[in-house]
Amino acid sequence: MDAFEYISASHRVVFGSGTLRELPSMLQKINATSVLILCTPQQVSTGEEVQKLLGDAGVAIFTEATMHTPTHITEKALLVAKEKGVDGIVSVGGGSTVGLGKAMSIRTGLPHLCIPTTYAGSEMTPILGETENGRKVTRRDPKILPTAVLYDVDLFKTLPTGLTVYSGINAIAHAVEALYASNRNPIIELLAVEGVRVLCESLPVLQAEGQDSAEARQQALYGAWLCGMCLGSVDMALHHKLCHTLGGLFNLPHAETHVILLPHALSYNAPATPAAMAKLAAAIPGSEGDAVQGINRLYKKLGINISLGGLGMPEKGVDEACDIALANPYKNPRPLEREGIRELIRRAWAGEQAIQDL
Structure with missing residues (x-):
């Protein structure tokens, strides 16, 4: 067997059916009391469902997550987060939304909870790819890894x-x-x-x-x-x-x-x-x-x-x-x-x- 090094990244993962109802308690575990919810324009209804579940903790929804994580969208979302005074981020969607959450979290240090709705897997990686002026630059940093991930199989019922x-x-x-x-x-x-x-x-x-x-x-x-x-x-x-x-x-x-x-x-x-x-x-x-x-x-x-x-x-x-x-x-x-x-x-x-x- 070849020599190897294994480094385990620790973050909380909840997996199952109907687990979305555990979201409020998961926010408590990552010490977030007021969050900005991220989604794409196509998943506003899912973002609103999450906001309703969170009640007052779901301060606002940013609906402009875009593929390849363009930096100008990240800057726009950061302004909203600052204006609302949030202490956490919840991303709901696929790689585009998760990428935006990662970009915001690494810049601010805010805890980031992901709720995936596709099978892409970006939520499990400390990798961020951002696009500016047509060039996508990728970097890896343990701090990019989301704080927690909530997998709910039921959210995939309507996935095309x-x-x-x-x-x-x-x-x-x-x-x-x-x-x-x-x-x-x-x-x-x-x-x-x-x-x-x-x-x-x-x-x-x-x-x-x-x-x-x-x-x-x-x-x-x-x-x-x-x-x-x-x-x-x-x-x-x-x-x-x-x-x-x-x-x-x-x-x-x-x-x-x-x-x-x-x-x-x-x-x-x-x-x-x-x-x-x-x-x-x-x-x-x-x-x-x-x-x-x-x-x-x-x-x-x-x-x-x-x-x-x-x-x-x-x-x-x-x-x-x-x-x-x-x-x-x-x-x-x-x-x-x-x-x-x-x-x-x-x-x-x-x-x-x-x-x-x-």
Whole structure:
């Protein structure tokens, strides 16, 4: 067994069905008595539900959370928090809302309680990606990790099928990179394999039946939690760096970008990570020992057939994205080679199937 270091981040997590009713007591445990509730314009009703549950402690709702956490939105929310004199933050939603809560918390020191409504897993990571002038910059700091997380499976009953699938695949990407991270360890590998397994089993059920299967919802959320813990504990590699580059540069939707790039980044790194690929393949039903083909088959089962070009990325952006990716060195199991990285991005732009020949 390789030598390793494992550092555990401690924060409170509540998981179950109907757990939203525990929100007032959770605020007491993080010493928050008056909070600003964060959400996107699409989730105002959920934000209002939370505010009603909190009563006087829910001082105000900020409804402008935006993907890629643009700094001007963060500054606007900070002004509201200062004006209202709050002593805590409650974020209700997916990665966009959680990101805003993280950005505010790291700037102010206010406790941050997350109520996730997608499977993305951002709530479990001490990672913050912020966008300014078209560039997304990512940083990691233990203080970015939310103070507490409340998972309520019931909040996922109305999650659209497309968002269910894309945010679930986004979660799988966290575990994939954890398996070949430079600072991986046996605990994280166990979490990663289990997270991938339950998501690969539950997402097809949710895609076929919507959110009617309470068991599949619970399994998917459990898997997303595990995968988020993986990303929060180890370094990111090629997949996440490309997603942040492309998302910030072309304002592409976060989850869909992760979905498109995952099999291509996996195929690029596969030759350098045979042990990780074997563990991943074992966790994907129907992979027949080939992790990349396992992901391809999962996509086919889920009806996923999208491209970066279809999301609005211009073809000329392939070279620009490649230049940026190569200009910022980071840890990756396989050295970053311009020809291979450019071809990876081109295939993702065109919506081609991933194959191991990069």
